[in-house]
Amino acid sequence: xxxxxxxxxxxxxxxxxxxxxxxxxxxxxxxxxxxxxxxxxxxxxxxxxxxxxxxxxxxxxxxxxxxxxxxxxxxxxxxxxxxxxxxxxxxxxxxxxxxxxxxxxxxxxxxxxxxxxxxxxxxxxxxxxxxxxxxxxxxxxxxxxxxxxxxxxxxxxxxxxxxxxxxxxxxxxxxxxxxxxxxxxxxxxxxxxxxxxxxxxxxxxxxxxxxxxxxxxxxxxxxxxxxxxxxxxxxxxxxxxxxxxxxxxxxxxxxxxxxxxxxxxxxxx
Numbered sequence: 001x002x003x004x005x006x007x008x009x010x011x012x013x014x015x016x017x018x019x020x021x022x023x024x025x026x027x028x029x030x031x032x033x034x035x036x037x038x039x040x041x042x043x044x045x046x047x048x049x050x051x052x053x054x055x056x057x058x059x060x061x062x063x064x065x066x067x068x069x070x071x072x073x074x075x076x077x078x079x080x081x082x083x084x085x086x087x088x089x090x091x092x093x094x095x096x097x098x099x100x101x102x103x104x105x106x107x108x109x110x111x112x113x114x115x116x117x118x119x120x121x122x123x124x125x126x127x128x129x130x131x132x133x134x135x136x137x138x139x140x141x142x143x144x145x146x147x148x149x150x151x152x153x154x155x156x157x158x159x160x161x162x163x164x165x166x167x168x169x170x171x172x173x174x175x176x177x178x179x180x181x182x183x184x185x186x187x188x189x190x191x192x193x194x195x196x197x198x199x200x201x202x203x204x205x206x207x208x209x210x211x212x213x214x215x216x217x218x219x220x221x222x223x224x225x226x227x228x229x230x231x232x233x234x235x236x237x238x239x240x241x242x243x244x245x246x247x248x249x250x251x252x253x254x255x256x257x258x259x260x261x262x263x264x265x266x267x268x269x
Contacts, residue, residue, distance in 0.1 A: 208258055
């Protein structure tokens with residue numbers, strides 16, 4: 001299998017040998033390719049984690065002393081009128097006077113990763129609307145009244161201490177990679193199936209003796225170079241149609257494989 005991976009860069013005609021590989025190894029290689037495609041996204045997610053950590057520390061420096069009394073936000077300084085503080089990834093609202101609403105916190109989120117509000121009588125966290133957040137929360141907004149036992153002991157000192165000392169654990173990066181891997185593998189698999197369909201049409205037209213199953217194995221290894229090029233481009237910009245590029249480039253490489261096969265057949269005749 002290692003020789004096939006090397007051949008996928010320079011010796012395309014050798015990829016014909018992929019048809020002899022066990023199907024399990026081919027599936028395993030699809031996950032490897034999916035992992036390569038996931039790297040740029042995982043890198044950007046890790047950058048977001050870092051930004052959130054840094055921004056959280058900035059917010060901690062601005063956060064005034066407060067306590068929760070009678071299920072309401074109570075600043076230690078009675079002259080504290082509240083504020084809105086914006087960073088690159090977070091908009092934080094401190095509103096002990098009750099001037100802002102849950103809807104305001106969500107509206108603030110435009111262009112930001114998180115919008116967090118310590119309102120007069122509740123904590124509001126608004127997140128980008130995704131399938132995962134909607135499935136878990138039923139909405140992209142989490143609202144917790146201060147009457148909840150978990151928030152009754154909330155105060156400014158503990159939040160500042162937590163934000164200043166807390167670091168993103170290493171396993172969060174691993175989780176981000178694994179979560180990103182699933183859609184990458186599924187999308188790649190669908191692309192490879194379409195490429196296999198195109199490859200099978202080519203073999204029918206050229207009357208070469210390759211089954212659809214064998215074509216699929218060859219296509220998987222033919223996708224190696226397109227996948228790596230796509231990953232490199234995604235490190236620069238995510239605004240790139242990777243699906244179409246991988247499909248067309250893979251079929252081009254597959255075409256080189258079958259061309260070599262056809263020439264050999266003609267010589268033997």
